[in-house]
Amino acid sequence: xxxxxxxxxxxxxxxxxxxxxxxxxxxxxxxxxxxxxxxxxxxxxxxxxxxxxxxxxxxxxxxxxxxxxxxxxxxxxxxxxxxxxxxxxxxxxxxxxxxxxxxxxxxxxxxxxxxxxxxxxxxxxxxxxxxxxxxxxxxxxxxxxxxxxxxxxxxxxxxxxxxxxxxxxxxxxxxxxxxxxxxxxxxxxxxxxxxxxxxxxxxxxxxxxxxxxxxxxxxxxxxxxxxxxxxxxxxxxxxxxxxxxxxxxxxxxxxxxxxxxxxxxxxxxxxxxxxxxxxxxxxxxxxxxxxxxxxxxxxxxxxxxxxxxxxxxxxxxxxxxxxxxxxxxxxxxxxxxxxxxxxxxxxxxxxxxxxxxxxxxx
Amino acid sequence: xxxxxxxxxxxxxxxxxxxxxxxxxxxxxxxxxxxxxxxxxxxxxxxxxxxxxxxxxxxxxxxxxxxxxxxxxxxxxxxxxxxxxxxxxxxxxxxxxxxxxxxxxxxxxxxxxxxxxxxxxxxxxxxxxxxxxxxxxxxxxxxxxxxxxxxxxxxxxxxxxxxxxxxxxxxxxxxxxxxxxxxxxxxxxxxxxxxxxxxxxxxxxxxxxxxxxxxxxxxxxxxxxxxxxxxxxxxxxxxxxxxxxxxxxxxxxxxxxxxxxxxxxxxxxxxxxxxxxxxxxxxxxxxxxxxxxxxxxxxxxxxxxxxxxxxxxxxxxxxxxxxxxxxxxxxxxxxxxxxxxxxxxxxxxxxxxxxxxxxxxxxxx
Numbered sequence: 001x002x003x004x005x006x007x008x009x010x011x012x013x014x015x016x017x018x019x020x021x022x023x024x025x026x027x028x029x030x031x032x033x034x035x036x037x038x039x040x041x042x043x044x045x046x047x048x049x050x051x052x053x054x055x056x057x058x059x060x061x062x063x064x065x066x067x068x069x070x071x072x073x074x075x076x077x078x079x080x081x082x083x084x085x086x087x088x089x090x091x092x093x094x095x096x097x098x099x100x101x102x103x104x105x106x107x108x109x110x111x112x113x114x115x116x117x118x119x120x121x122x123x124x125x126x127x128x129x130x131x132x133x134x135x136x137x138x139x140x141x142x143x144x145x146x147x148x149x150x151x152x153x154x155x156x157x158x159x160x161x162x163x164x165x166x167x168x169x170x171x172x173x174x175x176x177x178x179x180x181x182x183x184x185x186x187x188x189x190x191x192x193x194x195x196x197x198x199x200x201x202x203x204x205x206x207x208x209x210x211x212x213x214x215x216x217x218x219x220x221x222x223x224x225x226x227x228x229x230x231x232x233x234x235x236x237x238x239x240x241x242x243x244x245x246x247x248x249x250x251x252x253x254x255x256x257x258x259x260x261x262x263x264x265x266x267x268x269x270x271x272x273x274x275x276x277x278x279x280x281x282x283x284x285x286x287x288x289x290x291x292x293x294x295x296x297x298x299x300x301x302x303x304x305x306x307x308x309x310x311x312x313x314x315x316x317x318x319x320x321x322x323x324x325x326x327x328x329x330x331x332x333x334x335x336x337x338x339x340x341x342x343x344x345x346x347x348x349x350x351x352x353x354x355x356x357x358x359x360x361x362x
Numbered sequence: 363x364x365x366x367x368x369x370x371x372x373x374x375x376x377x378x379x380x381x382x383x384x385x386x387x388x389x390x391x392x393x394x395x396x397x398x399x400x401x402x403x404x405x406x407x408x409x410x411x412x413x414x415x416x417x418x419x420x421x422x423x424x425x426x427x428x429x430x431x432x433x434x435x436x437x438x439x440x441x442x443x444x445x446x447x448x449x450x451x452x453x454x455x456x457x458x459x460x461x462x463x464x465x466x467x468x469x470x471x472x473x474x475x476x477x478x479x480x481x482x483x484x485x486x487x488x489x490x491x492x493x494x495x496x497x498x499x500x501x502x503x504x505x506x507x508x509x510x511x512x513x514x515x516x517x518x519x520x521x522x523x524x525x526x527x528x529x530x531x532x533x534x535x536x537x538x539x540x541x542x543x544x545x546x547x548x549x550x551x552x553x554x555x556x557x558x559x560x561x562x563x564x565x566x567x568x569x570x571x572x573x574x575x576x577x578x579x580x581x582x583x584x585x586x587x588x589x590x591x592x593x594x595x596x597x598x599x600x601x602x603x604x605x606x607x608x609x610x611x612x613x614x615x616x617x618x619x620x621x622x623x624x625x626x627x628x629x630x631x632x633x634x635x636x637x638x639x640x641x642x643x644x645x646x647x648x649x650x651x652x653x654x655x656x657x658x659x660x661x662x663x664x665x666x667x668x669x670x671x672x673x674x675x676x677x678x679x680x681x682x683x684x685x686x687x688x689x690x691x692x693x694x695x696x697x698x699x700x701x702x703x704x705x706x707x708x709x710x711x712x713x714x715x716x717x718x719x720x721x722x723x724x725x726x727x
Contacts, residue, residue, distance in 0.1 A: 168620055170530075172628075201710050203561070203606075205614065223614075225604055235604065237616050239528035239628045248620065332561045332705075332712035 004046055005111075005300055007039040007293075008085035010076045010100055012052040012061035015115055015142065016091035018356035027261040030287045035089040035113060035142075036065050038289035044297045049083040051076040060358050076100055080107040087111040087296055091142070093353065094178060094346060098124035105131045111138040111296040116182040118318045121345035122338075125318040132311045138299035140292050140309035143186030143317065147291035147308060149283040150260045154247065155191055157281075163252025163267060166192065169234045170248070172241035177204065177222030177321060178346060181236060183259075184245070185320045186313065188234045191247055194313055195228040201334040202324025205238050214343045216325060224324050226337070254280070368407045368676060371443050372397055373436045373460050374451035375414040375423035378475050378502065391510075391640065391662050397449040397473065398427055400668035407447075407672065413439040415456075436460050440467050447471040447675060451502075453597060454538050455725030458484035465491040471675045475502040476542035477727075478696050482720040485696045489689050498678035500671050500687040503546035503695065507670035507686060510643040510662035514627075514634050515551050517645045517658070524631030526552050528614050532621025534571060536599040537564065537699055538726020543623070545607070545695040546687075548615045551627050551634065554691050555611035560701035561712040562605020565619070572601055582707065588723035589703070599726035605702045700724070 009016050017036040023029040032041045039047040047065055051073040052058040062072045073079040080088075080103060088109045090100050098119040104112060112132070118141060119125055132139050145151050158166055169191060171184045189197075204211065207220030223238040243259040252267035263280040295307045305311075319338040326339045372379050380398035387393075394400045401407040412429050413436035414420035424432045433439035440448065440463065448464045450457055454477035461479075464472050465488075472492070478501065479485050492499050505511045518526055529548045535541055549557070565571065567579040580589040580598030589598040607615045623639035632647035643660040665673065671687065678685045694715075701713045703724055 168618070170618065201561075201563075203712070205608075223606075233604070235616065235618060237528060237530060238614070239530070240630055241528075241628050241633070330709075330711065333709040334563060 002044065003301070004044055005086040005297060006048045006083070007045045007087040007089065008049040008051075008079055008083050009036055009039075009047065009061070009089045009091065010051045010079065011089075011091035011093075011115070012036070012050045013054070013057050013091070013353060014356045016052075016089065017050075017061045017064065018358060021357040021360040024360050028259040030148075030285045032287050033289050035091055035289065036061065038287065038293045039087075039089075040065060041287070041290050042293050042297065045087060045293060048085065049073065049079050051079040054353070057356065060356075064358075077103060080104060080109070085109060086300060087113060087293075089113040091115045093351065094118075095120045095348065095351075098128055101128050102131055105135045105137055109137065111300055113140050113142065113292065113296060114314070115142045116186070116314075116317065117178045117321055117346075118314045120347065122318065122322045122340070122342040123345075125315055125322075129311055129315045136305055137311075138296055138305040138307055139311045139314060140296055140307050141186070141314040141317065142292070143183050143309070144288035144292060145183060145187045145260060146190040147288040147295065148260055149286055150256065150263055151187055151190065153281050153283040154254055154256065154263065155193075157254065157265075158191060158247070158249070159193070163247065163249030163254060163265075164270060165250050166230075166232050166247070167250060168232065168248045170246040171234070171236045172239045172244045173222070173236050174238070174240065174243055176219035177324060178219055181222040181324075182317055182321060184236060184243070185317050187245065189313060189316055189320075192228050192230065192232050192234070194316070195230040195232070197226045197316060197320060197323070197337045198229050199334050199336055200224065200226040200320060200323030200327055200339075201332060202327040203332055204325070204328045208328075211325070211329065211344075214345060216344060216346045218348050220325075222321075222324050224327065226320060226323065252278070365406045368446045369443065370401050370407055370409045370447045370449065371411045371413070371439055371445035372409060372449045372451060373413045373439070374449075374475070375412050375420050376451060379412070379449065379451040380423060380427055392666050392668075394666055395668055397451055397668065400666065400672055401449075403665075403669055404672055404676075410445065411439050411443045437463060437467075440464055440469060445469060446679070447473060447672070450474045453725075453727050454478065455480045455597065455727075458488055461488050462491040465495045465497045469497065471498040471679050473500050473502070473671060473675055476546075477538035477699065478542075478692065480725045481723045482696065482700050482717055485693060486720060489693055492689055498675050498685055499689055499692070500675045500685045501542070501546070501692045502671070503542045503687060503692070504667035504671060505543060505547040505640075506550045506691075507674060508640065508662060508667040509664050509670070510640055510660055511547060511550065511636055513660040513662070514636055514643050514645065515553075517660075518551060518627060518629070518634055519553065522632060522645050522647055522658075523627065523629030523634050526611075526613055526627050526629045526634075528616070528628045530626045530628070531615060531617045532624045533617070534619040534621070535601065536726065537602050537702060538599045538724055541602060541617075541699060541702075542695055544617055544625075545698045546692070547625065547636075548607070548617075549609075549691065549695060551625070551636070552609060552611065552613050552615070554694075555609035555613060557607050557694050557698050557701075557715045558610050559608045559712050559714050560605060560698050561705045561710055562617070562702045563603040563710045564600040564703065564706040565603045569601070571619075586723075587721055589725065591725065596725065597727045598724060600703070600724075602702060605705070607698055
């Protein structure tokens with residue numbers, strides 16, 4: 001008989017449970033998108049409990065996903081003690097995430113699905129890494145696009161030499177560094193074969209006032225570049241272009257338009273000749289959240305921690321975030337990675353979480 | 363009315379002076395491309411003399427193009443010929459002195475190749491000489507005068523892409539001789555806002571992209587505060603990795619070290635494109651309320667950019683109006699060039715413009 005894993009959710013708001021209501025009809029997203037909806041759709045998981053610090057959010061979550069009052073917790077530590085989940089989702093704000101991850105590992109959770117960014121400092125990043133590795137926990141971070149079929153196809157084209165040796169990736173990002181650029185860091189990490197970044201040069205355009213000593217007081221805009229051990233340079237340009245990604249090899253280039261809504265490819269024969277449009281392979285749209293959860297389920301089935309994401313990928317993502325911040329703090333100087341001495345930390349004063357959209361728009 | 367004759371003298375009998383057509387297809391929108399052939403395409407212009415420091419090259423040039431009066435010393439040429447226009451097509455490390463000499467010795471119009479000079483101190487001296495003597499000046503950053511780019515600029519100025527926010531320029535080349543093309547055309551398309559900062563890096567001397575080149579990468583000598591040519595060469599012109607420029611308008615530009623001289627300007631409502639080194643010009647505009655996308659393409663018309671540069675210079679002399687490539691728009695590009703080098707020397711740190719230090723020397727091509 002196939003095992004069903006007990007899943008629980010800490011942080012039952014937008015990405016935890018209700019963002020599906022905001023993205024109906026969004027061409028770049030295949031539902032289910034929230035953690036809870038992913039567990040609901042996955043035949044191998046049962047969503048058994050939830051925790052949130054806001055009573056209304058907790059109750060609406062319970063009502064929507066059929067989680068009884070006795071399994072709803074205002075204090076996540078009670079959830080960990082009482083429910084003993086196999087898989088735990090942590091979809092809180094980043095400032096709280098590190099302690100919850102560490103507590104979850106301590107409580108014996110076998111698999112973690114944590115939202116991005118991983119946490120709020122490099123020190124926290126390495127404490128999480130050490131704890132997760134020591135406990136043998138499978139971890140995937142919610143930078144979902146590495147599980148999105150269009151990008152998996154793109155990676156396959158790169159791996160099979162379809163555009164020649166990969167040289168550059170250009171991301172036209174429009175979002176903020178922690179919440180959104182973390183997505184673009186991750187998809188570029190993935191497309192580079194998760195090769196180690198060796199340097200970063202970052203700037204926080206228009207957000208210079210948000211760095212107060214060691215404290216980043218709100219979500220900054222991020223732009224800059226990093227280089228990998230394989231010689232690829234990845235550029236993040238803050239422009240009004242809506243999250244287009246250009247992947248450039250010696251004899252081919254692929255553009256992922258609008259965060260992967262569609263893909264186009266141009267290539268020329270390796271032996272020489274002109275560039276021409278090449279049909280991009282079909283890639284049926286399906287839920288990246290569901291694939292991410294299935295990836296964790298398979299790791300649990302095998303009893304190992306190998307996934308398409310993993311703690312090392314999540315750590316690298318955080319190193320890129322703080323590499324950009326530390327480069328900015330060094331007046332834009334190119335810095336070697338990892339930024340092991342980083343003292344910066346993300347701490348928003350007076351942050352007010354949004355109320356999720358509890359029902360879908362008509 | 364009798365057409366006026368314009369007496370032209372050329373300093374530098376090399377590639378841009380007149381030989382570059384040998385490297386290019388005989389027809390195309392860019393032709394005539396070199397200074398000599400462009401002057402000869404304009405009625406009223408007569409190239410009366412040429413000067414070059416190397417005698418063999420000067421003689422070959424004069425014989426090939428039928429120029430009777432030649433000079434090894436450009437000063438003598440300026441004194442004797444009293445030209446109306448002088449083209450200065452020497453390498454940039456040897457350009458400041460002839461520009462300044464011409465400006466201070468009665469030449470009313472100067473067409474200087476790029477890069478402008480070997481240091482920002484030289485740029486300052488050029489600016490003083492040209493401005494104090496009321497000299498009409500154009501620079502060899504030709505695309506500013508190219509009708510395709512000009513149509514794109516007009517579309518941006520009309521508001522066809524909304525407010526221009528970011529330019530992306532794709533080209534891998536050297537800092538002094540060829541990056542004026544990229545820096546100048548980006549500035550022109552953005553409306554020539556003042557650059558307020560630059561950050562970037564030069565490539566490492568052993569970078570695979572320049573392996574096997576006839577002229578190796580230069581080295582930097584902190585003792586003499588200059589980039590040093592490789593052994594057996596006069597020119598030290600480092601290739602550039604990524605660099606970025608911020609402008610007083612709030613727009614930014616990123617210069618990426620690959621591609622085929624392609625350029626996008628992204629605005630709040632659309633995107634202007636100049637792709638494939640003049641092969642495609644267009645504007646793509648989003649109408650958010652209607653959810654529609656429209657694309658307009660432009661076909662360059664008229665004379666070649668070099669001919670337009672000269673005609674613009676003549677017009678400036680005749681009317682007293684500034685040239686399109688005057689020093690007010692040229693000098694900021696030179697600041698950016700040297701700012702990139704300064705940024706590189708401090709690890710890519712952001713450098714406010716104008717650059718404070720004026721003495722760093724880069725004897726480019």
